[in-house]
Amino acid sequence: MFKLIxxxxxxxxxxxxxxxxxxxxxxxxxxxxxFMGAQNYLSSKxxxxxxxxxxxxxxxxxxxxMMVDHTITLPPQPLMALVNGISNDIGRNxxxxxxxxxxxxxxxxxxxxxxxxxxxxxxxxxxxxxxxxFAIIFAYDAINGEKVSGxxxxxxxxxxxxAAFIGGKLAGSFVGLSTALLIPMLIGCALLPLxxxxxxxxxxTRLGLIIFSGxxxxxxxxxxxxxxxxxxxxxxxxxxIGLVVWIFAVLIVPRSSVLISGRLVEVxxxxxxxxxxxxxxxxxxxxxxxxxxxxxxxxxxxxxEVMTAFSSFMGELSSARQEKIDAFTERIxxxxxxxxxxxxxxxxxxxxxxxxxxxxLASTELAGTSLQLQNRFMDSANEYQNVYGNFMTEKTGxxxxxxxxxxxxxxxxxxxxxxxxxxxxxxxxxxxATVEEATANSILDxxxxxxxxxxxxxxxxxxxxxxDLR
Amino acid sequence: MNNETIKQAPxxxxxNLTKVYEDGVKxxxxxxxxxxxxxxxxxxxxxxxxxxxxxNLFLDFIQPTSGHAFINGIDANxxxxxxxxxxxxxxxxxxxxxxxxxxxxxxxFVRLGGRHQYKRSDYxxxxxxxxxxxxxxxxxxxxxxxxxxxxxxxxxxxxKDAPAILLDEPTxxxxxxxxxxxxxxxxxLRDEGKAILMSTHDIFRAKEISDHVGxxxxxxxxxxxxxxELKGVNLEQLYVEYMAGYMEETLETxxxxxxxx
Numbered sequence: 001m002f003k004l005i006x007x008x009x010x011x012x013x014x015x016x017x018x019x020x021x022x023x024x025x026x027x028x029x030x031x032x033x034x035f036m037g038a039q040n041y042l043s044s045k046x047x048x049x050x051x052x053x054x055x056x057x058x059x060x061x062x063x064x065x066m067m068v069d070h071t072i073t074l075p076p077q078p079l080m081a082l083v084n085g086i087s088n089d090i091g092r093n094x095x096x097x098x099x100x101x102x103x104x105x106x107x108x109x110x111x112x113x114x115x116x117x118x119x120x121x122x123x124x125x126x127x128x129x130x131x132x133x134f135a136i137i138f139a140y141d142a143i144n145g146e147k148v149s150g151x152x153x154x155x156x157x158x159x160x161x162x163a164a165f166i167g168g169k170l171a172g173s174f175v176g177l178s179t180a181l182l183i184p185m186l187i188g189c190a191l192l193p194l195x196x197x198x199x200x201x202x203x204x205t206r207l208g209l210i211i212f213s214g215x216x217x218x219x220x221x222x223x224x225x226x227x228x229x230x231x232x233x234x235x236x237x238x239x240x241i242g243l244v245v246w247i248f249a250v251l252i253v254p255r256s257s258v259l260i261s262g263r264l265v266e267v268x269x270x271x272x273x274x275x276x277x278x279x280x281x282x283x284x285x286x287x288x289x290x291x292x293x294x295x296x297x298x299x300x301x302x303x304x305e306v307m308t309a310f311s312s313f314m315g316e317l318s319s320a321r322q323e324k325i326d327a328f329t330e331r332i333x334x335x336x337x338x339x340x341x342x343x344x345x346x347x348x349x350x351x352x353x354x355x356x357x358x359x360x361l362a363s364t365e366l367a368g369t370s371l372q373l374q375n376r377f378m379d380s381a382n383e384y385q386n387v388y389g390n391f392m393t394e395k396t397g398x399x400x401x402x403x404x405x406x407x408x409x410x411x412x413x414x415x416x417x418x419x420x421x422x423x424x425x426x427x428x429x430x431x432x433a434t435v436e437e438a439t440a441n442s443i444l445d446x447x448x449x450x451x452x453x454x455x456x457x458x459x460x461x462x463x464x465x466x467x468d469l470r
Numbered sequence: 471m472n473n474e475t476i477k478q479a480p481x482x483x484x485x486n487l488t489k490v491y492e493d494g495v496k497x498x499x500x501x502x503x504x505x506x507x508x509x510x511x512x513x514x515x516x517x518x519x520x521x522x523x524x525x526n527l528f529l530d531f532i533q534p535t536s537g538h539a540f541i542n543g544i545d546a547n548x549x550x551x552x553x554x555x556x557x558x559x560x561x562x563x564x565x566x567x568x569x570x571x572x573x574x575x576x577x578x579f580v581r582l583g584g585r586h587q588y589k590r591s592d593y594x595x596x597x598x599x600x601x602x603x604x605x606x607x608x609x610x611x612x613x614x615x616x617x618x619x620x621x622x623x624x625x626x627x628x629x630k631d632a633p634a635i636l637l638d639e640p641t642x643x644x645x646x647x648x649x650x651x652x653x654x655x656x657x658x659l660r661d662e663g664k665a666i667l668m669s670t671h672d673i674f675r676a677k678e679i680s681d682h683v684g685x686x687x688x689x690x691x692x693x694x695x696x697x698x699e700l701k702g703v704n705l706e707q708l709y710v711e712y713m714a715g716y717m718e719e720t721l722e723t724x725x726x727x728x729x730x731x
Contacts, residue, residue: 150565157554
């Protein structure tokens with residue numbers, strides 16, 4: 001009986017005009033999202049390569065390592081284009097200095113602010129917004145529609161158990177619709193290599209898990225719509241309830257959770273922190289000013305020796321100041337980070353009431369574009385800073401903090417200095433999360449998606465067992 | 471048990487069947503009726519008389535407050551899945567799946583009824599028998615008229631080949647020609663030995679084909695007559711008199727005792 005109802009459901013879905021229209025629209029959107037994602041990736045890759053080349057040219061144009069302005073750039077990843085996450089919102093470039101605080105600038109939206117308004121049509125958008133709505137549109141009258149039309153009564157005039165009926169209906173709807181969605185997904189995947197994007201095995205695994213999470217997310221909205229249709233008698237009511245739940249899940253809960261967490265855990269804003277650091281820096285400089293004013297050398301000292309002594313004196317002062325600044329910055333940053341992390345935890349915890357947030361967190365984690373992207377980029381940059389600092393010390397004799405440079409130029413006849421070799425500069429490598437790490441980080445959210453499915457499928461099942469068939 | 475006994479056993483039986491809804495409305499009060507093989511029992515009554523409630527109780531769509539509904543000797547509320555193997559149902563307004571063709575609908579519902587042995591030619595024969603034109607077999611139901619849908623419904627009931635059939639106002643809204651065709655088909659099914667319980671507003675059609683006519687009012691079976699008893703009787707007048715008499719008596723003394731023959 002289950003099989004019969006399952007197959008009926010499949011046939012009914014495929015033969016309906018609602019399916020034809022929705023399938024056509026979704027297929028176009030899904031394939032378009034892969035296509036646009038691929039184009040975005042290729043464009044980001046070209047920008048990245050140009051930025052790296054520009055940085056090399058800048059190095060090669062110099063004759064002194066001290067004059068080099070070295071910038072590192074976050075390399076684009078193919079999955080970033082398919083699930084944007086925060087990749088377009090964070091700075092992609094960091095001007096490197098041997099010590100001190102690093103800061104990422106130049107977000108994607110700096111270059112193309114129009115996208116900050118309308119955002120990209122990535123897989124997260126397709127699943128999170130379009131397909132969840134598609135699930136509700138498809139299933140809002142799954143049960144009460146049959147009641148109103150009279151087919152439910154006709155079915156149950158036969159020897160059919162309610163469990164077999166609702167089981168067949170749930171399974172048939174899910175398999176029918178998710179298979180239909182998988183087709184454009186697979187076409188999209190096949191398009192990637194054709195468009196010149198070669199994914200590694202690791203990336204294919206991640207993409208597979210993202211699609212799996214997307215289908216689980218779609219399935220839970222389908223089950224939700226079916227359960228609502230099994231507790232209401234009129235399709236118009238179930239559509240309205242489904243729509244309200246969707247609005248809460250997709251639009252209200254994620255935003256509200258951030259607002260509520262902001263109230264629950266207060267975090268000073270970045271400008272306050274920066275001002276605090278600047279005040280401290282100025283205070284230390286002012287403290288050092290009398291020492292600088294009192295700098296003196298024995299009379300008759302050679303100018304070159306004066307310069308060397310002054311440079312050494314300033315270097316020592318600067319190093320001592322920097323140590324204090326570093327300690328202060330570290331403490332203040334740690335406090336800030338702890339509060340921010342606590343606020344994020346509260347926000348993410350609250351937002352997980354919504355399946356949409358759960359899906360967003362799972363998919364961005366798998367794509368490497370979650371909140372961790374910024375932390376990882378900064379961690380990689382900080383790690384690289386040590387390598388860079390050592391390299392610069394080796395090349396220039398001092399570790400530059402950036403900004404203040406003193407170079408002695410003499411007019412003595414010298415050989416024309418050689419240009420620098422950019423290959424000597426240590427390469428920056430962004431340490432992205434491995435597939436195991438990404439899976440481990442997203443396991444909670446994938447588990448929650450499965451749990452939501454169990455709850456809503458179970459809810460539909462339980463509601464239908466008590467449904468008035470008349 | 472000899473063959474005679476088996477032949478005489480009712481295929482549809484209501485025993486003290488009572489239904490009181492949660493809001494306190496008594497939809498059916500102590501109903502007693504029996505429909506034997508080869509008989510048509512027509513339930514007459516106005517809206518809210520209890521006709522559809524009776525059918526819903528036989529189909530286990532609702533639970534009786536007291537009493538029992540038996541299909542082929544099986545308690546329809548105690549073992550509904552087994553009981554429903556023995557009954558086919560045609561509703562007032564047959565609404566099959568609109569995106570399926572007539573053939574696909576028939577195939578699905580006949581299989582749902584537990585009949586898996588049929589071929590397309592069997593479905594075609596049943597649809598021809600109920601008078602559906604061949605050109606309509608592979609057309610989607612959404613383009614069908616009510617009469618055409620009703621024909622598909624009766625074809626499904628024929629193919630299920632259950633010993634008992636429940637018809638809930640099956641001719642309501644049909645044009646006279648379609649109504650007459652439908653009546654002929656129901657008569658044929660009775661002649662094949664089916665026990666048919668039919669609810670209807672149509673007094674004349676009820677008298678024309680039924681072996682028993684019961685008049686329901688306010689959930690009470692106020693009268694029950696055989697076809698022989700109705701010969702030469704103006705059923706319409708009788709119906710009105712019973713309804714009026716019942717109402718008067720109800721006001722004075724409460725519900726009438728069932729007038730079972």
